[in-house]
Amino acid sequence: xxxxxxxxxxxxxxxxxxxxxxxxxxxxxxxxxxxxxxxxxxxxxxxxxxxxxxxxxxxxxxxxxxxxxxxxxxxxxxxxxxxxxxxxxxxxxxxxxxxxxxxxxxxxxxxxxxxxxxxxxxxxxxxxxxxxxxxxxxxxxxxxxxxxxxxxxxxxxxxxxxxxxxxxxxxxxxxxxxxxxxxxxxxxxxxxxxxxxxxxxxxxxxxxxxxxxxxxxxxxxxxxxxxxxxxxxxxxxxxxxxxxxxxxxxxxxxxxxxxxxxxxxxxxxxxxxxxxxxxxxxxxxxxxxxxxxxxxxxxxxxxxxxxxxxxxxxxxxxxxxxxxxxxxxxxxxxxxxxxxxxxxxxxxxxxxxxxxxxxxxxxxxxxxxxxxxxxxxxxxxxxxxxxxxxxxxxxxxxxxxxxxxxxxxxxxxxx
RNA sequence: CGGGCCGGAGUAUGCCGGUAGUACGCCUGCUUUGGGAGCAGGUAGACCGAGUUCAAUUCUCGGCGGCCCGACCA
Numbered sequence: 259x260x261x262x263x264x265x266x267x268x269x270x271x272x273x274x275x276x277x278x279x280x281x282x283x284x285x286x287x288x289x290x291x292x293x294x295x296x297x298x299x300x301x302x303x304x305x306x307x308x309x310x311x312x313x314x315x316x317x318x319x320x321x322x323x324x325x326x327x328x329x330x331x332x333x334x335x336x337x338x339x340x341x342x343x344x345x346x347x348x349x350x351x352x353x354x355x356x357x358x359x360x361x362x363x364x365x366x367x368x369x370x371x372x373x374x375x376x377x378x379x380x381x382x383x384x385x386x387x388x389x390x391x392x393x394x395x396x397x398x399x400x401x402x403x404x405x406x407x408x409x410x411x412x413x414x415x416x417x418x419x420x421x422x423x424x425x426x427x428x429x430x431x432x433x434x435x436x437x438x439x440x441x442x443x444x445x446x447x448x449x450x451x452x453x454x455x456x457x458x459x460x461x462x463x464x465x466x467x468x469x470x471x472x473x474x475x476x477x478x479x480x481x482x483x484x485x486x487x488x489x490x491x492x493x494x495x496x497x498x499x500x501x502x503x504x505x506x507x508x509x510x511x512x513x514x515x516x517x518x519x520x521x522x523x524x525x526x527x528x529x530x531x532x533x534x535x536x537x538x539x540x541x542x543x544x545x546x547x548x549x550x551x552x553x554x555x556x557x558x559x560x561x562x563x564x565x566x567x568x569x570x571x572x573x574x575x576x577x578x579x580x581x582x583x584x585x586x587x588x589x590x591x592x593x594x595x596x597x598x599x600x601x602x603x604x605x606x607x608x609x610x611x612x613x614x615x616x617x618x619x620x621x622x623x624x625x626x627x628x629x630x631x632x633x634x635x636x637x638x639x640x641x642x643x644x645x646x647x648x649x650x651x652x653x654x655x656x657x658x659x660x661x662x663x664x665x666x667x668x669x670x671x672x673x
Numbered sequence: 674c675g676g677g678c679c680g681g682a683g684u685a686u687g688c689c690g691g692u693a694g695u696a697c698g699c700c701u702g703c704u705u706u707g708g709g710a711g712c713a714g715g716u717a718g719a720c721c722g723a724g725u726u727c728a729a730u731u732c733u734c735g736g737c738g739g740c741c742c743g744a745c746c747a
Contacts, residue, residue, distance in 0.1 A: 270697065270709070271685045275739050295739065349747060368747065402674060402745060410746085461747055478746085524747090552747095590707060625708035632708090643707060653707095 259583075260605075261618040264288075266301050268630050279476060280562035281407025283569050287633045289582075296404025296412035298558075303634070306582035308415070311557045312394055314446050314579060315417050318439040322432075324392045324419055329372050331396055333364035337371045341533040351399040353412075365398035370552060373420050374530045381548060384424055384540050388432060392419035394557065406478060409518060409562040419553040424538065426527075429549045433523060436553050440470055440521050447560065448577030449567055453520065454490040456481050457505055464525040466495070466504075470555075471517035476566045479519055482512035490517075518563045526550040568658075574635025575658050583616040586636035588628070590643035592621040601642040604652070604667065611671045632657065640670065 266288030273292070276282045281298075284290045289304030300308050316326065338344035344364070346352055353365040366372065373391060381389060397416045404412055419436065423429040437455065444453040449472050456471040471481045471490055480493040484507045491512070495501045502509055528547040531537065537545045561580070568575045578584060585608060589601035605617045616636060618627055624643070631639050641653040651664040 267683095267698090269684060274679090274685070277740070343747070351746075370747085399746085403741095403743095405741085463747080519746095593706085623706055623708085623710065625706095625710080628708045630709075641707080645707080 259616060261616055262620050264302060268633055276407060278407030279569060280409060280565040283565055283574050287574055290408060296401060298408050298411060303582045307580050308557055308561055310580045311447060311560055315443055315555055315557065318443050319392050319419060322435045322439050324390045327391055327393050329369050329393055329395060331366050333366045333372060335362055335364060337375045337534060341371050341530055351401060353398045353400050367397055367399045369418055370530045374534045374536050377422055378536045381422060381536060381538055384538055387422060387424045387538060388428060389422040390419065392417060407562055409559045414556055414558050417555045417557060421551040423549045425549055429551055433551055436523055444470060447564060447580050449564060452567060454483055454488065456490040456492055457495060457501055458492040459494045463529050464527055467522060467524045469519045470521035472520050472563050473515045473517050474563060474566050475516050477516040477518040479517050480514060481517045482514055484512055520560050520563050521555040523553045524551060526552055573633030576635045576637060578637050581637050583614045583636050585613055585615040586631050586639045587615050588618045588631055588639055588641050590624045592619060596647045597642060600647055604642060607671055
């Protein structure tokens with residue numbers, strides 16, 4: 259797209275009310291807008307990146323037979339009362355509201371209850387299992403303290419997958435498939451090397467769960483890493499001797515690190531299926547509760563984590579797979595007919611070649627364009643100026659490394 | 674939820690019990706044009722309420738909002 263049509267503007271100064279690097283840079287570059295504490299809007303560039311991340315997650319979920327749905331935000335208290343999670347003393351992050359008639363409703367903070375109730379209409383026999391259902395949906399959590407920019411918001415998008423299996427053995431098999439899919443996702447978005455499968459407490463559902471923790475000083479969690487096994491454990495189970503027996507990790511050889519929880523996988527067992535009456539008939543006609551799991555990734559938090567890990571002193575630096583555009587075409591001299599003609603032609607050639615290109619066609623000075631281009635963090639910049647007109651070769655600068663190459667028009671269109 | 678700091682042009686900030694200053698942005702003009710240009714002119718501002726005072730943006734109290742530390746984070 260043409261940058262002259264982009265409504266967002268960049269800023270020189272970070273906002274005074276943000277300390278987190280991810281929020282400072284994303285606001286400065288015009289990717290997001292802060293609505294209030296812990297509540298952010300995604301602007302055109304930010305939405306492109308968010309959608310790239312969502313696209314990658316969706317592909318991986320589909321690859322393990324996930325079926326996508328979109329459940330409602332408004333929650334019926336009845337089903338939450340059945341699971342015992344309507345009470346504010348049990349779940350302290352509820353946002354609740356009321357209908358005109360005075361009846362209470364909730365804004366969903368997770369969807370185990372809703373989906374379990376829904377699935378009871380579709381699961382009746384062992385022949386109906388397994389089922390894997392996921393969505394990308396807004397979650398509302400009334401956090402006592404929003405912090406860390408877009409990494410801990412009160413309203414945020416979450417990919418939540420729920421598995422419905424006939425028993426613990428088939429559940430475990432799928433659980434490992436999800437783990438594999440998660441590893442693909444973190445690898446594809448560019449943070450695989452710093453992300454560890456992490457042993458954590460299971461909360462109220464099971465004894466243990468797994469988190470995916472990305473090592474980063476801006477993280478809120480503390481983990482202990484076994485670098486040879488490429489495993490970690492959360493501080494919350496650090497003193498649990500059983501964990502070392504189960505994982506084979508040696509407490510003495512672990513290294514402590516701050517990390518961002520970018521995903522988690524939980525075994526739920528029959529906690530919700532029993533509470534909400536989700537059972538199936540086995541081969542012998544006996545009624546058996548469905549064995550469940552839940553698996554979350556916050557695409558917004560993941561986006562924040564990528565920024566925290568990749569940004570440099572000049573601004574954002576997107577990995578190719580999640581960049582809003584793959585090429586930033588920067589024209590120097592919109593008042594020069596030859597340059598403008600050459601840049602316009604290259605722009606339409608790139609668009610026709612199917613390349614995602616942001617074309618800076620504005621009449622601004624070179625310095626300003628370069629600084630802004632660095633801030634936006636698009637992986638490659640192609641410069642069209644006097645030199646290109648004189649030599650016929652275009653300069654390409656890699657954002658991450660600063661490496662400069664010369665390429666002909668034909669070479670640009672084929673790669 | 675406990676503790677601390679903060680609230681002023683679109684953004685970021687300095688000073689201040691009496692005229693609210695600066696930089697960037699934005700508008701006009703001229704010059705400039707490969708790393709956030711220069712000159713000239715212009716535009717635009719005190720969170721809400723109460724109190725103290727001759728006078729409050731400034732001091733006090735309350736509210737609302739923001740940030741930080743901690744607690745919390747199915």
